[in-house]
Amino acid sequence: MSASMSPRHHVVIIGSGFGGLFAAKRLKRADVDVTVISRTTHHLFQPLLYQVATGILSEGEVAPATREILRRRKDIRVILGEVTDIDLATHIVTSVAGEGTTTTHYDSLIVAAGATTSYFGHDEFEGHATGLKSIDDALELRGRILSAFEFAELTEDEHERDEWLTFAVVGAGATGVEMAGQISELARRTLVKDYRRIDTRQTRIVLIDALDDVLGTFGTKLSAGAAKQLQMLGIEVWLNERVVGVDDRGLTVEDQSGKRTRVPTRTIVWAAGVQASGLARTLAAQSGAELDRSGRVKVRPDVTLPGHPEVFVIGDMMTLNDLPGVAQVAIQQGKYAADEIRRRLDRKPDLPPFKYFDKGSMATISRFRAVASIGPLRFGGFAAWVLWLVVHIMYLVGFKNRVTTVFHWAVSFLGRGRAQRATTQHHLLGPHAGQGLQVPDAPTASKTSH
Amino acid sequence: MSASMSPRHHVVIIGSGFGGLFAAKRLKRADVDVTVISRTTHHLFQPLLYQVATGILSEGEVAPATREILRRRKDIRVILGEVTDIDLATHIVTSVAGEGTTTTHYDSLIVAAGATTSYFGHDEFEGHATGLKSIDDALELRGRILSAFEFAELTEDEHERDEWLTFAVVGAGATGVEMAGQISELARRTLVKDYRRIDTRQTRIVLIDALDDVLGTFGTKLSAGAAKQLQMLGIEVWLNERVVGVDDRGLTVEDQSGKRTRVPTRTIVWAAGVQASGLARTLAAQSGAELDRSGRVKVRPDVTLPGHPEVFVIGDMMTLNDLPGVAQVAIQQGKYAADEIRRRLDRKPDLPPFKYFDKGSMATISRFRAVASIGPLRFGGFAAWVLWLVVHIMYLVGFKNRVTTVFHWAVSFLGRGRAQRATTQHHLLGPHAGQGLQVPDAPTASKTSH
Numbered sequence: 001m002s003a004s005m006s007p008r009h010h011v012v013i014i015g016s017g018f019g020g021l022f023a024a025k026r027l028k029r030a031d032v033d034v035t036v037i038s039r040t041t042h043h044l045f046q047p048l049l050y051q052v053a054t055g056i057l058s059e060g061e062v063a064p065a066t067r068e069i070l071r072r073r074k075d076i077r078v079i080l081g082e083v084t085d086i087d088l089a090t091h092i093v094t095s096v097a098g099e100g101t102t103t104t105h106y107d108s109l110i111v112a113a114g115a116t117t118s119y120f121g122h123d124e125f126e127g128h129a130t131g132l133k134s135i136d137d138a139l140e141l142r143g144r145i146l147s148a149f150e151f152a153e154l155t156e157d158e159h160e161r162d163e164w165l166t167f168a169v170v171g172a173g174a175t176g177v178e179m180a181g182q183i184s185e186l187a188r189r190t191l192v193k194d195y196r197r198i199d200t201r202q203t204r205i206v207l208i209d210a211l212d213d214v215l216g217t218f219g220t221k222l223s224a225g226a227a228k229q230l231q232m233l234g235i236e237v238w239l240n241e242r243v244v245g246v247d248d249r250g251l252t253v254e255d256q257s258g259k260r261t262r263v264p265t266r267t268i269v270w271a272a273g274v275q276a277s278g279l280a281r282t283l284a285a286q287s288g289a290e291l292d293r294s295g296r297v298k299v300r301p302d303v304t305l306p307g308h309p310e311v312f313v314i315g316d317m318m319t320l321n322d323l324p325g326v327a328q329v330a331i332q333q334g335k336y337a338a339d340e341i342r343r344r345l346d347r348k349p350d351l352p353p354f355k356y357f358d359k360g361s362m363a364t365i366s367r368f369r370a371v372a373s374i375g376p377l378r379f380g381g382f383a384a385w386v387l388w389l390v391v392h393i394m395y396l397v398g399f400k401n402r403v404t405t406v407f408h409w410a411v412s413f414l415g416r417g418r419a420q421r422a423t424t425q426h427h428l429l430g431p432h433a434g435q436g437l438q439v440p441d442a443p444t445a446s447k448t449s450h
Numbered sequence: 451m452s453a454s455m456s457p458r459h460h461v462v463i464i465g466s467g468f469g470g471l472f473a474a475k476r477l478k479r480a481d482v483d484v485t486v487i488s489r490t491t492h493h494l495f496q497p498l499l500y501q502v503a504t505g506i507l508s509e510g511e512v513a514p515a516t517r518e519i520l521r522r523r524k525d526i527r528v529i530l531g532e533v534t535d536i537d538l539a540t541h542i543v544t545s546v547a548g549e550g551t552t553t554t555h556y557d558s559l560i561v562a563a564g565a566t567t568s569y570f571g572h573d574e575f576e577g578h579a580t581g582l583k584s585i586d587d588a589l590e591l592r593g594r595i596l597s598a599f600e601f602a603e604l605t606e607d608e609h610e611r612d613e614w615l616t617f618a619v620v621g622a623g624a625t626g627v628e629m630a631g632q633i634s635e636l637a638r639r640t641l642v643k644d645y646r647r648i649d650t651r652q653t654r655i656v657l658i659d660a661l662d663d664v665l666g667t668f669g670t671k672l673s674a675g676a677a678k679q680l681q682m683l684g685i686e687v688w689l690n691e692r693v694v695g696v697d698d699r700g701l702t703v704e705d706q707s708g709k710r711t712r713v714p715t716r717t718i719v720w721a722a723g724v725q726a727s728g729l730a731r732t733l734a735a736q737s738g739a740e741l742d743r744s745g746r747v748k749v750r751p752d753v754t755l756p757g758h759p760e761v762f763v764i765g766d767m768m769t770l771n772d773l774p775g776v777a778q779v780a781i782q783q784g785k786y787a788a789d790e791i792r793r794r795l796d797r798k799p800d801l802p803p804f805k806y807f808d809k810g811s812m813a814t815i816s817r818f819r820a821v822a823s824i825g826p827l828r829f830g831g832f833a834a835w836v837l838w839l840v841v842h843i844m845y846l847v848g849f850k851n852r853v854t855t856v857f858h859w860a861v862s863f864l865g866r867g868r869a870q871r872a873t874t875q876h877h878l879l880g881p882h883a884g885q886g887l888q889v890p891d892a893p894t895a896s897k898t899s900h
Contacts, residue, residue, distance in 0.1 A: 060508055060872045061508075064872075071643045077646045077647075080597075080601075080603075080604060097600070097604055098604075151548055151550075153530075154548075154550060193521045194515070194517040194518060195517070421492070422509040422513035422514075
């Protein structure tokens with residue numbers, strides 16, 4: 001089929017995250033056809049992904065099917081595919097899924113492909129330090145974290161046990177703080193009575209950041225408060241320490257004076273950085289747009305690609321006025337792009353440049369403790385946590401699963417339980433899983449239990 | 451440590467399924483120490499696994515952590531490990547997990563390692579036909595089934611679309627019937643409004659069995675009724691057809707006259723047979739016990755290994771008096787073994803031979819429809835379904851998650867939704883997932899959407 005067969009203006013949206021989904025929703029009743037191309041079939045509610053990684057929620061609760069959300073919108077087609085090329089000259093998007101290749105012609109294009117974990121050029125870290133950007137990442141981390149306690153219980157080697165009972169979280173932004181806090185809750189509440197040889201309360205959690213505060217974006221006062229709360233949870237907070245080496249037995253950090261310190265650990269959570277989807281490079285190469293250090297496209301004030309007013313680049317893929325990489329930016333840019341497309345079709349004047357309305361930000365530290373920054377207001381503790389709860393429940397009500405989610409929260413915040421401790425076999429037998437039953441050639445230690 | 455350091459009689463249980471778990475529970479307050487060795491950290495409620503595979507329940511709901519269930523039993527140690535050897539002469543069990551090997555000495559041993567999917571000697575079927583015995587299997591099947599609709603929506607090749615919209619279920623026992631019924635519900639209720647090009651109601655589901663009835667163990671009358679109900683759900687029931695070939699584009703069956711028929715399909719559920727854990731062979735080789743065709747150990751009437759009264763072999767790993775491979779047999783044998791061990795320590799006379807008390811069996815066909823066989827009673831339809839619901843809720847109350855499970859059932863039985871449609875990325879981009887972004891060398895078809 002050729003594009004000329006399409007009688008209506010065709011908007012192609014790449015990505016089903018916050019930016020892509022809200023752009024699609026906003027195009028309701030516009031005189032356009034919409035195609036959403038995504039490499040996943042779900043919309044991922046990333047701010048709660050850490051709860052999947054730590055066994056509070058199931059993957060279905062944070063990842064409703066995109067086509068289910070958009071079911072009533074007969075003007076929208078959702079297709080599965082990883083976009084491998086965008087041809088700005090011919091307006092063709094190429095995507096692959098399975099054995100097939102799909103090409104899609106657009107009149108307007110909204111590129112909202114997000115970002116992936118960045119190891120700052122150290123790709124060799126990836127196998128040892130797991131990021132938290134996808135359902136796969138969350139299930140991988142859940143398996144690694146819960147298995148660590150299993151291996152600690154098994155080993156009779158004291159050093160090895162200490163390694164398994166040490167967790168390093170790299171990056172003290174919201175995700176890092178939330179992961180450190182939840183690992184602490186797992187170790188000091190959920191799992192306390194489950195083991196016989198190890199005392200999970202002895203678990204060591206080290207939160208590491210190259211900068212000089214935790215939750216830096218929340219301002220000095222809240223940062224200091226958050227650091228103190230983390231320390232009260234038994235979490236070591238190491239600031240101004242840069243990770244210079246990662247292997248399967250630990251990591252090495254370097255402070256500003258060049259002094260190196262080793263953290264022996266088997267489990268490393270990498271919440272340190274993101275890099276834009278590789279599609280940013282594809283767009284830059286053809287348009288001459290600049291990329292910043294994180295590979296994000298420098299967009300025009302109306303979030304379009306320079307020289308290509310028909311191409312919008314939104315969310316974590318773009319950089320503009322130092323906007324933070326948060327859901328609200330992507331959502332507001334998605335709506336802005338949709339509105340702008342609609343105005344053009346209606347031959348109305350262009351919108352004024354995109355302006356971000358900061359609704360505030362929040363991060364939970366543990367149950368009952370959070371920090372919030374809303375306009376001039378900055379506060380922490382229980383009040384911030386209640387606000388976090390209300391805002392997230394309200395948001396989820398827009399989708400699905402809120403009843404079970406609220407129930408799972410009650411179980412884990414009021415009780416000690418976690419509903420989702422099941423992991424795949426793959427993780428549980430460690431590095432040799434899936435390799436059959438052979439006893440490894442060189443076991444590190446032969447142990448006799450009982 | 452040597453075994454002589456253990457002052458108490460040591461019972462080692464291999465497996466955390468129905469047999470192993472109930473044996474461990476039954477040893478409460480016995481004068482023994484118990485070690486449970488399992489290759490998973492969860493107790494799997496297998497009868498509901500098909501609901502994980504079809505997006506109704508999350509994995510955590512059917513797989514509570516074994517150590518959480520046994521948390522209060524300080525006499526029980528639970529350790530992770532795949533048992534690689536049992537030495538009957540020295541009473542040593544060897545297990546591996548990760549890089550480590552663990553050896554455990556037993557005084558009494560209960561082997562309850564269960565069964566895995568059997569392809570009846572056709573191991574080459576495995577890559578194309580997924581069994582349903584573990585959490586991994588269920589998530590694999592969920593990904594394959596939901597992705598099939600995605601690929602059907604994507605392709606412009608009519609034959610390929612038909613292949614994606616055809617599902618073959620091999621084996622018309624309870625699991626096969628339940629899977630076929632739920633795929634039908636997915637296609638004809640849950641997904642109906644989600645796609646634009648395909649009509650999911652056109653989905654073809656073929657349920658295949660080499661024998662001459664569905665749910666054979668329920669008797670002729672219920673079998674005929676079940677077959678009729680399946681057909682009313684639009685499921686083709688092919689009986690007396692043996693699967694003789696499986697590949698990535700379909701399967702071939704052969705009837706009793708030797709006539710072969712091809713079913714072009716991309717998704718095959720293998721619910722046809724099981725084979726006992728390989729540990730059965732280990733036990734047979736050392737004891738001279740016989741194995742049956744499914745690799746199960748022929749045990750003595752007290753479910754012990756011939757010549758080894760200290761070794762009990764229970765559940766799906768053993769064969770005795772043609773007992774069926776169901777949860778109740780494993781549960782009752784687990785309790786029996788525990789009671790016998792306790793009597794021996796108390797120097798009481800041995801129990802009479804194991805006798806199975808058949809509490810009846812049930813299988814759901816779809817929502818509101820089931821068949822039940824309880825003593826002389828055999829009935830189907832809504833009454834059987836209500837009974838199924840009550841029995842399963844009561845059983846789950848013994849563990850966890852019952853509130854959310856009941857809620858998820860309400861959503862999926864009364865409404866059209868499914869809470870768990872999220873799948874891992876691995877499944878969604880098909881055979882080339884995880885191989886980077888390259889366009890496959892030989893795409894089957896180049897397609898243009900819109």
